[in-house]
Amino acid sequence: MEEQARTNTISLSEKAYQTIRALILGNEFRAGEQILEKVLVERLSISRTPIREACIQLQKEGLIEIRPRRGIYIKPISAADMNEIYDIMSALEAQAAKVLANKISQKKITNKELEKLETPTVNMEKALETKNLKAWAEADEEFHLALLELCGNKRLKEAVLKYWGQVHRVRYFTLELRGQPSDSTDDHRALLDAIRSGNPRKAADIHEHHRQKAKQNLLDIIEKFERITVASPFC
Amino acid sequence: MEEQARTNTISLSEKAYQTIRALILGNEFRAGEQILEKVLVERLSISRTPIREACIQLQKEGLIEIRPRRGIYIKPISAADMNEIYDIMSALEAQAAKVLANKISQKKITNKELEKLETPTVNMEKALETKNLKAWAEADEEFHLALLELCGNKRLKEAVLKYWGQVHRVRYFTLELRGQPSDSTDDHRALLDAIRSGNPRKAADIHEHHRQKAKQNLLDIIEKFERITVASPFC
DNA sequence: ATTTATCTTAATGTATACACTATTGTGACA
């Protein structure tokens, strides 16, 4: 078992990256807001170098934009951006479902591993009954993450998580506004069944439709939002 | 028409990024090779700061790996990596084909724009007759790039290009070894027809199969290669 | 009062000095 030599001292660049990323995902900054390096330097009490290195990473992840000589800006997410991102996630997660269903039919997945999908599905169904929206959202996230893990494609997982991060803000602000997630919960159950029965095509189709519905749902909300307020919180 | 204020002075970080990227894609370094910052500093005649900033970007693109306190390493591509990358490209490009076919049926694409697909298809067919492998590969690349452009999803395009960069080295070394591209050329023609007739499902299926075949072709070559030589040039 | 030119300021971009640590080499001891 290969164990990589890990330094127990985490670099300041890495620490800065994680901290700033958490600040952005935690909606500590407004969409479009400019962030001065100085502010981050003072907030994290480290020098500019690791701050800058962290920001370059965050730019590559699409969370911020660095305009040359102008500074760092929190990237807003428009409806058009949402459309792009959900189409990508649709395709990638459907691919993950397909790969996983194939693994099932080739007996490359144990029952214990499938529980990582079963458990959050059950939790979603429970949360739906008790109308616990937050618990539902967490189980939903857990399900999709487990699917990405189980498919085994690390790059695919990283890619989806990158886009997930980009829409995190929108999902955060729209959680209460989204419709009752009963449909969505049924989708998960159906997807799990398709995967279990080793049907790649069906699994992919279900996931694809699942995400396309979610996309339309969010786009509708954004549209409504933009009609009642000039400056929506996410774009 | 919004024109972004562009400084005609390109930053050294950006210059370093482009230069080092070109060096990697041009196979100036071996897979797995360690590159000292010092070497890049001397080669580009700039200080360490922009070099480091460029390398962070290249790491995010998957072209190099920065091991803490150990240095910069050119990322090798294994068969497993190829498998991951081609599955992702399959899914994303199939999505692009789907979106484009939908645009056709909604009359959102002009004939002039479709020529960006027609021209490289014709060029592939010509190159196939004259057995000009290099011209064929260029037309192939042009076709896939045009598809990404026309689908209109910039993030999708950027994502595919990122993975394209990761497999660039392998494709470079295997161009001669890959089989006759007549099958592949037929795929392009069929894909173009499906897009023209506004059939998203068919277009996506064709592209999906197209990439899956390409994947298997490359994996077979890599396997053969690894049997005759311990150190293949790409992994 | 408005516009334009110039100057000032403050922020980012780059170079470099310093800090820290992984690696390598040397020598003592078994």
Added chain:
DNA sequence: TGTCACAATAGTGTATACATTAAGATAAAT
């Protein structure tokens, strides 16, 4: 001769000084 401890070295990580430039302020001219 082989192994371990320790020191020397070289390379990466971080802080900071300096360079450059965009944005804002001030003042002059119309």
